[in-house]
Amino acid sequence: MERRRFLGLAAAAGATGATAVGAFTAAGCGTGTGTQSAALTVVAADYGDPGRGNGSQAYWNSLVNAFQRKHSGIAVDVQVLSWKDVDRKVAAMVAAGRPPDIAQIGAYADFAAQGRLYSAREVLSIPVQADFLPPLAGAGEVRRVQYGMPFVASTRLLFYNKTLFARAGLDPDAPPRTWEQLARAAARLKAAGVKIPYGLPLGPEEAPAETLLWLLSGGGSYTDKVGNYTIDAAANIKTFDWLRDRLVRRKLTNRDPGGTDRQELFDAFVRGEVGMLNGHPTLLEEVRRRGVKYGTAVVPGAEGPSDGTLGVADWVMAFRQNGRREEAGRFLDFLFSEKNHYAFADRYDLLPVTTSANERMRGHAEHKPLRRFQDELVSAEFYPVGKVSWAKVSADLKKSIGKAVGEGPGPAGVLGAIQRRAEARDSEAEVP
Known part of the structure; x- marks a missing residue:
């Protein structure tokens, strides 16, 4: 399906890297x-x-x-x-x-x-x-x-498969409200044989969105209230430390989050292979069409349901x-x-x-x-789409953020490098 696979790549090319095309034919x-x-x-x-x-x-x-x-x-x-x-x-x-x-x-x-x-x-x-x-x-x-x-x-909500929850002995009407509850539910789903307990798409298609959802749920964001980039803020590093240590390293997600796109996981969800993931309204059509028994909930946060959600x-x-x-x-x-x-x-x-x-x-x-x-x-x-630098920063996130949950430099190193590049691009893109 070509429905922008789905809406959410809002930081696309802008005015760079183009070749000339003719007028309308x-x-x-x-x-x-x-x-x-x-x-x-x-x-x-x-x-x-x-x-x-x-x-x-x-x-x-x-x-x-x-x-x-x-x-x-x-x-x-x-x-x-x-x-x-x-x-x-x-x-x-x-x-x-x-x-x-x-x-x-x-x-x-x-x-x-x-x-x-x-x-x-x-x-x-x-x-x-x-x-x-x-x-x-x-x-x-x-x-x-x-x-x-x-x-x-x-916007985004947590989607979860009620059939898989019941199979894992979880209450299908009680989705996780905190990170710890999500981790425990994911462990139970894994023990019950669910292929992907939590779907984590940090590949190019969804990286900026999934990242921001997690940052918001941990009390952080991409920018502060006056628009300065805060990608490597302490709250954001803490969020990715938890994500890496409590989900990825325990094999409670898809195998290669940085190489996994959203559509892959959406397709797997409607096939009954994913226990939980963050999704948006267009996923509703597919789960209804395929007869998936699902529920939705506010995205879990560090201490309770997330105070912020991605738009x-x-x-x-x-x-x-x-x-x-x-x-x-x-x-x-x-x-x-x-x-x-x-x-x-x-x-x-x-x-x-x-x-x-x-x-x-x-x-x-x-x-x-x-x-x-x-x-x-x-x-x-x-997203901070009003910042001229955002298109390039978003492209950097798509390329780099998956490394933060891998075995390389870790969240502090990866987020710090993205922050430095973002600040440089922001200076270059100052609006006259």
Whole structure:
């Protein structure tokens, strides 16, 4: 499944490492009735699997058709790309001097720092901008100005297999609330023959998310309250010491956490091979479809349920170069209207980013399993995506953090090295 495998790689390429690509072609466009030069150009990511008939192009086609019935003078061309390609290709378009008018991708800060983006207040009407959930609006800011408009979001909860819990003699209605309870449950699951008692994905796909979940549950984070990196803080080193000593070295996780991606463990979970892991809303669809008896709980913390949880968002941004501020604003207002925004979140079991669409989702009984995720979103902590250096720091985490639970230099050495590189990149990326 190509649904970004799933949402959560928010620190993708930014504006680096790209090669030039051409402007939109007829084969690459979604809909639009005007000429190429006249059309508002939009690049968006695919959250579905076109091979299974649930690709995102159908949503955008329907949205554009409805928009053009109200705004017949504004043609819109939408190009939907795989998450493997979309960040890189948008960066390439920008580098080649041909940015789209609107992009829906994983990161915005590089473009904002270069002065390429309209601020949210320049393109959105006041009611639409005010409708964003405050934590998400704040996560879209660079130096207190919002440039990133959240598109959809997710949070994380602990998923556990009730059937495997019962087999191990554990109460299937009493998930672990603390690290020690999690370690004891994992040991019982291992003794009962469960292949992977706790799924720990520290491979490139999920490393920044799984890491932040553990840091938050231990009272730490990636940054302090004023935005300085704190990757090697004492609380974070203590967290990874515990993770290495109490789970990894006791063989209560997958064999190679640093080489294991999230999708591997999600697939193993729905096959009944994983006792516990941290998951997000899109995992619900698969466990329901496969008939897995599962439960969810707040992520365990050092002394009790974690006070903080991870929030992840994807972003919409409007580029200045083509001067299409008014047209882009009208389309974005339409995109974020309650009906249209809810339709996308509903289609892919993701969390809406506006207050109005969130309340609408709460009112639908079929989305009851999502309510706990919605509750967590209100107080979630997001990646420091407003820092221009974050894309490179995230890439470093993906490459290096797995070593912290291995047999090498240990958590203090690994986290310290990542911290030093993060500080250097932060200095290089100072916003003028």
